[in-house]
Amino acid sequence: RVSGQAKIIFRTANRVVVETASGGDALLVVTDTYYPGWRAKVDGRQTKILRANYVFRAVPVPAGTHTVEFEFRPRSFLVGAALSCLGAVMWLGWAATRLRRRGQEMCE
Numbered sequence: 001r002v003s004g005q006a007k008i009i010f011r012t013a014n015r016v017v018v019e020t021a022s023g024g025d026a027l028l029v030v031t032d033t034y035y036p037g038w039r040a041k042v043d044g045r046q047t048k049i050l051r052a053n054y055v056f057r058a059v060p061v062p063a064g065t066h067t068v069e070f071e072f073r074p075r076s077f078l079v080g081a082a083l084s085c086l087g088a089v090m091w092l093g094w095a096a097t098r099l100r101r102r103g104q105e106m107c108e
Contacts, residue, residue, distance in 0.1 A: 014072040021065045028068055029058045037074030042066055 004022025011017070020028055029052045040049045040059045043066050052058035059068055 016070040018068045018070075019065070020061050020068060022061065022063055024063045026061050026063075027052070027058050028061050029053075029056055030070065031056050032070075033057075035072075037072055037076075039071050039073055041069045041071075044069075 004020060004026050006018050006020045006028055009017050009019050016030065016032070018028060018030070020026070027050075033055055034049070034051045034057045038049055038057060040047050040057075042059060042061060047059055049070075050058040050060070057070065059070075061068060
């Protein structure tokens with residue numbers, strides 16, 4: 001059995017950063033709910049998130065001192081942001097066309 005330490009150094013609703021130290025390979029378990037959309041990095045390198053006890057998030061961490069970062073970036077948010085930007089561009093295009101036509105009508 002490997003003993004180790006973990007300390008949360010930063011936490012918001014969408015991001016958690018944990019410093020770990022262990023004498024051997026370990027599994028960091030965060031007792032926040034596992035949910036699709038969470039991403040994890042160990043020392044800046046993308047890693048897979050595992051389910052622990054069906055509901056928690058876990059990440060394998062090698063021996064030594066490491067920084068583990070969890071970030072919530074659901075695909076649905078990215079799709080929604082892209083569609084919102086597309087809608088704004090289309091609306092601006094429609095408004096510019098309308099103003100141009102109006103300006104041409106006034107000049108005639």
